Amino acid sequence: MRKNIVAGNWKMNTTLQDGQALISEIVNMVQDEATGSAVEVVVCPPFPFLSAIGRQLPQGGRFHLGAQNCHQKETGAFTGEVSAKMLQSVGAEYVILGHSERRQYFGEDDELLSQKLKAALAAGLKPIFCVGESLETREADETFNFISKQLKDGLFHLSNEEFDQVVIAYEPIWAIGTGKTATSQQAQEVHAFIREQIARAYDAEAALNTSILYGGSANAQNARELFSQPDVDGGLIGGASLKSRDFTEIIKSF
Ligand code: PEP
Secondary structure, eight states, X not given: OOOOEEEEEOOSOOOHHHHXXXXXXXXXXXXXXXXXXXXXXXXXXXXXXXHHHHHHSOTTSSEXXXXXXXXXXXXXXXXXOOBHHHHHHTTOOEEEESOHHHHHHSOOOHHHHHHHHHHHHHTTOEEEEEEOOOHHHHHTTOHHHXXXXXXXXXXXXXXXXXXXXXXXXXXXXXXTTTSOOOOHHHHHHHHHHHHHHHHHHSOHHHHHHOOEEEESSOOTTTHHHHHTSTTOOEEEESGGGGSHHHHHHHHTTO
């Protein structure tokens, strides 16, 4: 069955010391306050902090470590890059792939993302695969076509067994870091559409079992409403994941 997940994408923020203070506050608050909820929490700090932050997460519970990217090759002469296997070896269980910032600033296209997905899965990581339309695409009434193509070209080449490991994040680009959140109806509409596409590409069971997260200016005020939608299984949180109180309140929103 699909899980409720709140994932925090720290992006290129914090120093090690700030990150350690942040995660220590989050762990304490969540353990004290979010006792009843069955939500899984994935923390995605920058690469250099993964080991240290991972050591601060209580083992065997709701907390999991994730990375923000990986290289598509397993090993080799790729100066400055980080492989999925390396991430797995320092305790990462998840990896964000296809984030719009990677697509936009680093030219990551569906072909490259397909390779990264394969590499992540081969290393035993669970990909959090991001899709989402620009404002221009939404205003042209092309959102569904666009999302459908991203899913088909980027993701649906996976086998059933591989696809079982994937979490999808719907992140409308116009809502990321802008303070403009999709309404819960807009989010629900696209999440339901994504689930429908999964059923077509795989089967009804796969559609039912896939966690689909919403991302884009989700915060402590709007999370409850977003998460109350039947096809919204949690959130991928950027800015608000850097504030321990806000992130904890989002986790408590289930
Ligand atoms: C993100 O970048 O994944 C994101 C959702 O950012 P924010 O919450 O800051 O909009």
